[in-house]
Amino acid sequence: MSTLKQYFVIGLYCLLGAFIPAATAQTENQGLFDNESPLKMALSGTLPPFFEDPSKTPRKYAQVLTHQDANGNKVEIPIEVSARGHFRRLLGHCSYPPLQLIFPKNEVQQTSIFKDQAKIKLVMPCRGDEYVIREWLVYKLYNLISPYSFRVRLVQLTLEDEERKKPIEPFYAFLLEEEKQMAKRLQMLPLERKLPPNATQAEHFLKMAVFEYLIANTDWSVEHLQNIKLLTPDAKTIPIPVPYDFDHAGIVDAPYAKPAMELELGSVRDRRYRGYCLENAQQFEPVIAHFNALKDKIYHTFSGCSLLNPKYLKSTLLFLDDFYATINNPKKWQKEFLYPCDPNGTGYVVIKGLKED
Numbered sequence: 001m002s003t004l005k006q007y008f009v010i011g012l013y014c015l016l017g018a019f020i021p022a023a024t025a026q027t028e029n030q031g032l033f034d035n036e037s038p039l040k041m042a043l044s045g046t047l048p049p050f051f052e053d054p055s056k057t058p059r060k061y062a063q064v065l066t067h068q069d070a071n072g073n074k075v076e077i078p079i080e081v082s083a084r085g086h087f088r089r090l091l092g093h094c095s096y097p098p099l100q101l102i103f104p105k106n107e108v109q110q111t112s113i114f115k116d117q118a119k120i121k122l123v124m125p126c127r128g129d130e131y132v133i134r135e136w137l138v139y140k141l142y143n144l145i146s147p148y149s150f151r152v153r154l155v156q157l158t159l160e161d162e163e164r165k166k167p168i169e170p171f172y173a174f175l176l177e178e179e180k181q182m183a184k185r186l187q188m189l190p191l192e193r194k195l196p197p198n199a200t201q202a203e204h205f206l207k208m209a210v211f212e213y214l215i216a217n218t219d220w221s222v223e224h225l226q227n228i229k230l231l232t233p234d235a236k237t238i239p240i241p242v243p244y245d246f247d248h249a250g251i252v253d254a255p256y257a258k259p260a261m262e263l264e265l266g267s268v269r270d271r272r273y274r275g276y277c278l279e280n281a282q283q284f285e286p287v288i289a290h291f292n293a294l295k296d297k298i299y300h301t302f303s304g305c306s307l308l309n310p311k312y313l314k315s316t317l318l319f320l321d322d323f324y325a326t327i328n329n330p331k332k333w334q335k336e337f338l339y340p341c342d343p344n345g346t347g348y349v350v351i352k353g354l355k356e357d
Helices: 004-010 129-145 179-185 202-212 281-293 295-304 311-327 330-337
Strands: 041-043 059-070 075-084 099-102 119-123 152-161 171-176 189-191 226-231 240-243
Touching: 041 311, 041 330, 099 226, 099 311, 119 129, 129 152, 129 171, 129 202, 171 295, 179 226, 202 240, 202 311, 202 330, 281 311, 281 330, 311 330
Parallel strands: 041 152
Antiparallel strands: 041 059, 059 075, 075 099, 099 119, 119 171, 152 171, 189 226, 226 240
16 A cells, blocks of 8 residues: 555544544553554564575564553563565565464463464555455454454554664564464364365354355365364364465455466456365355344444545445345356356366465
């Protein structure tokens, strides 16, 4: 985003359903993800050479995380930072790699909003933080669709590099809830097992798969645990799939995102339903009703965001129009959602080389 400063001056923030000023107090008993206002945060030290570390186990670098507490006092927490992921970190696509923040247990951390964190993912801008904001909104969108979802917190991040004479201007990033914390919050257990998609709870799978269709994301797979986590209350219960990592979705429209060749799609903006074959189309009807009931909130997730480029916002609302025109036309949605049953189609092909980042 080229004019971030004007947004800081305006002082309006994207929120799910409402605007909350930046001055909203962070009460002492609130956790990291309990406040909707963007968190002003800084990482200081020597900017690590993340892109010079091609190892599968990236090095950890000492940094200091700074934020303000509920009373406006400056809090400094010594942490370690490492790069993570594969596509963004190693292949030269991005200005910054996604990061992992690692919190050594200390007294300062235990009295801050990071008190419950051992490690947490920080999603950084790849090609401008406009795309970070878009992906953050997709997570907020799925919070609407399902309680079995990752929570996120938008961050106004400052990098204070001791060796740079010219300061790095603040930009947007977001913090992503850690998997074990999400599972604990939902009174579930994470399940690390590759399963066929029809071995997950059908109701939750269909909501998730239709959501992926809505955002035009094909970069996921239950059977390969590709951008999918599984939750279960116990070892005997059928698990629930939870999606994450949406930067390749068409609704984000990142410049580096391309559909897999096996899907024979022209663009990530082209939707393709990636669920399994269901001969009984009636199973989709409660899912469609669920999305229709949330229609106003889904639109407002984007239209209520002052940080989005107006041109992008207009195209995204039209993108949503197209989705709702499809799911409210029986012939159209049956053609789309029953496509995996076509033996000559690409609705449920296995994409070569899938692996979890």
